[in-house]
Amino acid sequence: MTDQLxxxxxxxxxxxxxxxxxxxxxxxxxxxxxxxxxxxxxxLKLSDVDGLFCTMMEDSMPALMAxxxxxxxxxxIDGTMLGGSSFVNYxxxxxxxxxxxxxxxALIVYGSTQRTASGKLxxxxxxxxxxxxxxxxxxxxxxxxxxxxxxxxxxxxxEQLADVAVAARAWAQHNPEAFERGPLTREDVLGARxxxxxxxxxxxxxxxxxGGAIVLVRADRxxxxxxxxxxxxxxxxxxxxRQISQMKDFTVTAARESGKRAFAAAGVSxxxxxxxxxxxxxxxxxxxxxxxxxxxxxxxxxxFVEGGRIAPNGVLPVNTNGGGxxxxxxGMYGIFTVIEAARQIRGDAxxxxxxxxxxxxxxxxxxxxxxxxxxxxxxxxxx
Amino acid sequence: xxxTTGPDQIFQRALAEQEVLLPKCDDCGAFHFxxxxxxxxxxxxxxxxxxxxxxxxxxxxxxxRRKPERGGDYNVCMVELEEGVRFMSRVEGIAxxxxxxxxxxxxxxxxxxxxxxxxxxxAEV
Ligand SMILES: [Zn+2]
Numbered sequence: 001m002t003d004q005l006x007x008x009x010x011x012x013x014x015x016x017x018x019x020x021x022x023x024x025x026x027x028x029x030x031x032x033x034x035x036x037x038x039x040x041x042x043x044l045k046l047s048d049v050d051g052l053f054c055t056m057m058e059d060s061m062p063a064l065m066a067x068x069x070x071x072x073x074x075x076x077i078d079g080t081m082l083g084g085s086s087f088v089n090y091x092x093x094x095x096x097x098x099x100x101x102x103x104x105x106a107l108i109v110y111g112s113t114q115r116t117a118s119g120k121l122x123x124x125x126x127x128x129x130x131x132x133x134x135x136x137x138x139x140x141x142x143x144x145x146x147x148x149x150x151x152x153x154x155x156x157x158x159e160q161l162a163d164v165a166v167a168a169r170a171w172a173q174h175n176p177e178a179f180e181r182g183p184l185t186r187e188d189v190l191g192a193r194x195x196x197x198x199x200x201x202x203x204x205x206x207x208x209x210x211g212g213a214i215v216l217v218r219a220d221r222x223x224x225x226x227x228x229x230x231x232x233x234x235x236x237x238x239x240x241x242r243q244i245s246q247m248k249d250f251t252v253t254a255a256r257e258s259g260k261r262a263f264a265a266a267g268v269s270x271x272x273x274x275x276x277x278x279x280x281x282x283x284x285x286x287x288x289x290x291x292x293x294x295x296x297x298x299x300x301x302x303x304f305v306e307g308g309r310i311a312p313n314g315v316l317p318v319n320t321n322g323g324g325x326x327x328x329x330x331g332m333y334g335i336f337t338v339i340e341a342a343r344q345i346r347g348d349a350x351x352x353x354x355x356x357x358x359x360x361x362x363x364x365x366x367x368x369x370x371x372x373x374x375x376x377x378x379x380x381x382x383x
Numbered sequence: 384x385x386x387t388t389g390p391d392q393i394f395q396r397a398l399a400e401q402e403v404l405l406p407k408c409d410d411c412g413a414f415h416f417x418x419x420x421x422x423x424x425x426x427x428x429x430x431x432x433x434x435x436x437x438x439x440x441x442x443x444x445x446x447x448r449r450k451p452e453r454g455g456d457y458n459v460c461m462v463e464l465e466e467g468v469r470f471m472s473r474v475e476g477i478a479x480x481x482x483x484x485x486x487x488x489x490x491x492x493x494x495x496x497x498x499x500x501x502x503x504x505x506a507e508v
Contacts, residue, residue, distance in 0.1 A: 129391070130417045131471045133500045136459045137447050144445035145461060152443070152484045197446040197480065245461060245471040250443050 003234070003265050007383045009095035009106070010222035010229035013042025013215035014339045019328050020179045021116050022209040027058055028069045030330075031111030034211035035070060042215040043226045044105060049215075051076040051103025053090035057112055057331045066109065076103045083366025084279055085237070087335035088373040091216075092235045098218045108338075111211030112330035128243040137196060140204060140282070142244035142368035144196035147284040149250035151198065153299065156287065158198050160302035162189035164283035165202050165325050167311035172322025174312070175351025179208050180326045189283075203283040205324035205333065212335040214342070223380075230342040231383060233359070234265030235375040244368040251299075254372040255292035255363060262361075262374035263294070270294040273376070274357045275344045276316060277337035279365040280323040286310070289363055290318070293374065312352055320344060321351055334364035334373075341377050358382050390418035393432060398499040401492045403435040405466055416468035437490035439464040439503065446479040458482045462503055464490070476504045 015037025018030035025033075031054075039046060052074040056062035063079030078093045080086060087108055094106035127138065136142065150156045166186055172178035184202065192200035222229035238254035238261075241247050263269055270293060278289045287301035295316060296304040304310070310318035319325070321340040324333040341360035343349040358379040365372060390406060397404040406418045410427030421428050444460035458479035463469045474482045475493070487506035492499050 133495050133498065134459050134471050134473055135447065135457070136471065141445050141447060141459050145443040145459070148445060148484065149443040194446075194448050196448065245469060250461075 003267065005095050005099060006233055006265055006267065007231045007378070008099045008219050009216045010219050010231045011214055011338075011342045011377070012217055012222055012225040012227060012229055013038040013040075013044065014213070014342050015039070015041050016210065016212045016336075016339065018111065018113065019177055019210045020208055022113050023116055025113055025209075027056055027112045027117070028065065029111070030113055030209060030211035031056065031066055031109055032069055034111055034213040035107060035109045038107070038109070038213035038215050041227060044215060046070055046072055048105045049107045050074055051094065051097055051106040053078045053094050053106060053108040054110065055079050055081045055086050056110065057114065074103070082237075082239070082371040082373070084281070084332035084334040085364030085366035085371045085373040086332070088235065088338060088362055088364030088375050089237050091232050091338065091375045092237065094216050095232050095235070098216060104217065106216040107213060108216070108335065109211070109213040110332060110335050112332070113209040114331045115207050115209045128245070131243055131245055136244070139368050140196040140199060143282040143284055144199050145244065146247075146250045146288070146369060147198055147282070150284060150287065153251055154302065156302035158190060159186060160287070160306050161198070161203055161283040162186045163307060164280065164286045164305050164310070165189045167305065167308060167314070168280060168319050168323040168325035170308070170311040171320050171351060172326035175322050175327060177350040178322040178327040179206055180322070199282060199284070205281045205329040206326065208328050208330050210328045210330035212339050214335065214338055228346050229380060230345045231378050231380070233268070233376045233378040233382060234262045235373065236261035236265060237371065237373040239371050241370050242367060247369060251288070253288050253292050253369050255289050255374065258372045258374040259293040259363075262376050266376035266378070268359055268376060272359050273361045274317070275320055275341060275354055275360040276318045277321075277341045277360065277362045278319060278323070279333050279337055279363060280319055280325050281329070281333065281365060283325070285365060286318065288369070289365070293361070293363065317354055320349060320354065334366070337362035337364060338375060338377070345377055345379050390420060390430070394418045398492055398501070401499070403437065403490055403492065403501055404432040405435045405464075405468060406430050407433050414466040414468045416470065435490060436465045438506070439488050439490065441474065441482060441484055441486045441488060442469060443484055444482045456480070462488055470501055472501055472503050474503045474505065
């Protein structure tokens with residue numbers, strides 16, 4: 001997105017469904033419940049939706065399946081599949097589409113029942129041919145190797161990784177919507193079952209059910225809805241690779257580029273961001289993205305997160321809902337970074353509501369650090 | 384095989400003969416991996432094959448934890464060859480947790496489920 005699109009679209013509804021365990025429901029059921037919740041939030045009906053932005057872990061044509069299930073015939077569909085970053089990426093295409101008049105009501109939606117369906121990460125993708133014979137565990141082996149390299153180059157410690165999980169849990173403990181709200185200490189994380197060195201099971205995101213949805217309209221009518229509008233000030237994507245074996249530098253992600261362009265489009269800098277919502281599939285992600293988005297220098301992410309600095313009452317509020325580590329992680333978490341950022345700005349966050357939030361950042365990660373998408377959202381005051 | 388001219392087929396056929404071949408771009412001179420019909424660096428399409436030196440270093444590594452009854456823990460790592468390309472692989476002959484970054488390793492052709500694959504062992508000093 002360029003600065004020509006700054007503030008041209010606004011989020012007027014958010015919704016979710018099936019957090020935790022959605023017994024008896026399918027992924028598409030949870031997707032539809034999320035859509036209804038977001039449209040209800042916006043005071044709109046499914047029949048108002050003429051732009052659909054959706055992908056799912058099931059079906060080779062998931063956006064068409066979703067439209068069919070919802071009983072709508074959208075005139076514009078974007079089903080681009082970049083993994084978990086897809087839903088942040090749809091903010092760009094939805095804004096472009098709304099601005100061009102190709103649709104009037106854009107619905108971004110996702111749902112999954114991966115927890116109750118199988119308890120494992122559902123994926124339609126096949127293991128890459130030149131990786132499969134070595135049986136990497138998808139996706140943790142990829143993130144474990146990124147963490148190992150970061151520790152080697154910068155002296156990042158397992159304690160610092162653990163502190164990311166501890167901070168996420170501290171936020172989640174205040175969020176009634178979060179799945180894991182029990183106490184969690186650094187020792188708990190370090191002493192948990194090792195699954196892919198140096199990451200224990202507590203360095204890994206949850207496996208839950210859940211769906212999320214976002215409704216966007218053109219900015220010129222954004223004030224005609226029940227909730228305060230949240231404007232898309234800037235969004236940008238950058239792809240790096242698909243397979244972890246093709247990652248050029250295991251300590252640097254494409255968030256450097258996506259962040260730089262999102263900040264430029266929004267006309268803000270990291271120092272202006274009041275709430276940071278990052279896709280924390282693993283504890284190393286939070287460290288990498290804080291560095292690559294410019295909240296600290298490369299290699300300083302470990303020290304940046306240490307000892308509660310990103311926890312409640314810390315230096316920078318990061319993953320204020322508890323993140324994928326403690327709130328919800330139904331296969332792909334990206335949409336929830338946008339929902340939490342928007343709710344912090346609107347003032348109706350489910351957990352700790354920060355004071356007077358005007359600018360928040362949502363960052364999506366897709367694949368194995370493959371696709372990075374950054375969005376910056378703002379209140380009416382930022383226009 | 385009726386047609387063994389594709390990049391993947393050339394690589395696999397050599398592997399079956401215990402040989403690791405690397406694609407090298409005639410235009411820019413850089414190696415790449417995985418094999419493909421163009422050079423990912425300069426996008427040239429003139430690709431030659433060169434026998435790999437087999438010398439490399441562990442770039443990063445992990446231990447996949449697995450229950451003993453399912454075969455136990457094993458190593459997964461990225462090895463950077465002298466030629467500048469990286470392979471996902473594993474280092475054999477030592478405990479998976481003893482594989483460390485920057486360790487010098489040597490390639491050999493091993494087998495998994497009757498298919499030849501590139502593996503590594505610690506380099507002899
Ligand atoms: Zn070339």
